[in-house]
Amino acid sequence: MKLTKEILKNIIKKPATRNYPSVKQTPPKNYRGKISHNKEKCIYCSLCEKNCPSGAITVDRENKTWTCDYSLCTFCSQCVEECDKIKCHAIKLTDKYELAKPKKDFNV
DSSP states (O other): OHHHHHHHHHHHSOOSSOOTTTSOOOOOTTOOOSEEEOTTTOOOOOHHHHHOTTOOEEEETTTTEEEEOTTTOOOOOHHHHHHHHTTOOOEEEOSOOOOOOSSSOTTO
8 A cells, every 4th residue: 555655656747857958058157168269369389288186188389279088177177277367368267067978078
């Protein structure tokens, strides 16, 4: 009798989880997601690379390239803070949270 009552109660109740991926969740304000790099604003000073605690960012000043290995990134936003200190504003954190890929190619 107790089990039947529990079954009927759960049939009527809404599910506790979302139907992901068909129902996407909206990230909260100030969410630290995928890093966005603006090549036009970047002066390639490599302060973001020096202050990255996980070593995820690499900057080549000669060839003017900037890459981030998202498998190493901890999304701590220290790179954004350093970029904002020198008034460059080339690095931003977006609200994108879906970074999983079938192959290990996170830089695309």
